[in-house]
Amino acid sequence: MSIEPLMTARGRTGRAAAIRRTAEAVTSGLIRASGWVSILILAAIASFLFLNASRALQEVGLLTMLTGDSWYPTSNDAQFGFIPMMVGTAWVTVTALVTAVPLGVASAVYISEFADGRIKEVSKSIIEVMAAIPSVVYGLLGIALLVPNVKSVFGLDTGLTAFTAGLVVGIMVLPTIVSISEDALHAVPDALRQGSAALGNTRWQTVWKVVLPSASSGIFAAVMLGMGRAIGETMVVLMLAGNAGIIPGNPFESVRTMPGTIAAEMGEVVRGGLHYSVLFVTGLVLFAVTFAINLAADLVLERQRKRWSR
């Protein structure tokens, strides 16, 4: 009873330890591999875009495209200027953010600071459901409800404008802005709220003067991520923005955006042709812009996390 079980136990422990070590190595190897896979995919996307864009980059030149003010991709003397669609994208994005930022931050403040228990849970789930609705459905709602009203209210020739698309895109990026802002507000330590309340401040004064400034970097990141989504949104813009390839002077004109242009024209181009390649340059520019915006937002969020984990 004294020696034998001990020996057996030791033998088993040795074997078990070896198995455990192998399992450990395999698991961590797999996890590391999946991390690398996403980086590889990202690199593959970038190089694939670049490869297909290279013909246009050589024959037309990036600067010519970025500074060209007309887009006539199919005429004999084809013009590939990005400015009309860059301005179009800008109008849609600005309208979307002007709609979504005040509404989104206000919702986040309500959910984080004022709503309690049930209402809080219900509003959070509703926001999540909003994020799950396919963009084409938002597009349909826009066509049915918004387009005729924008036309009549503003007395326009058409309701298909950057403003119309921007409003709907704004609703679509709300979930991103609300949930990330809410996380940022939630991360503000309660001790600060109590400290402010104890100085004789109302709930609202506390939110305005202490909580919001403390969460400002996270809210900024939320806006950036919302902006990234708005710039890349395709379907709603295709359905609602009117797709006119001119430089719009204001958001109440029909515009075409960069993602909208790719989606609309890709089906009609000759594979491997110059127009095809130019559309890849458009994609490359979009990729670079949204990548930079997301990266910036992540850096800001990381800084905020460090700040409160003192």
Next chain:
Amino acid sequence: MVKDQTGSFELENVSVTYGKETAVAGVSMSVPSQAVTALIGPSGCGKSTLLRCLNRMNDEIGGVTVGGAILLDGADINARNVDPVELRIRVGQVFQKPNPFPMSVYDNVAYGPKTHGVRTRSDLDAIVEESLVRAALWNEVKGSLKKHAFELSGGQQQRLCIARALATEPEVLLMDEPASALDPISTQQIEDTIAELKDTVTIVIVTHNMQQAARISDRTAFMLRESMEAPATLIEVGDTRTMFTNPSDKRTEAYITGRFG
């Protein structure tokens, strides 16, 4: 600047109930103005809960009911016409862990006066300086008022929180174990600050540290929760020297001589 003798509390049969559970019951005591009153007792004996009744910070937590009467200079602070926000301008609080706002030293102190309507720069400058002087922090920060509060040491942050509370000119300052998160030297500085302040403001301090209570307080109240089923009660309250040399209750004697708690 010795003010009128305001800022005295009278507690009559005060009880605190969380939902269905009564945490504190039957506390009657007086808190004299311009003196330091210490609340002592073992962990979980309701000291902090009772303290938070005095500026109605319990209102911030849902489901808390306060029974009995709490009179500030004779007026019931739980009366319907009393706005807790107004009350907290008269009764300030300093918390256990320093909780400066993420802004400059100056803005931390100016925060209260600003939200209460002080707008001119020179008035604010004067309030900030006076408050920092009273909190014994002025000499260390006068050259760097623009510095972010998080760059101060823990002890400096706590004195900043004291200055911030003083800036609204409260009559009473509640302190919930203000030195428990600090090193001995910072603790000493906080205690010196309290000794300076008591001429102008009533101080109620919760402390775990009996030596601290003996050193800094004029009156001491000993609270105890004798079983998990029963609410905490006030065992004895009186002059600090008498409490520590000649307590009238056996349980007080046992606690201050370190036999439990």
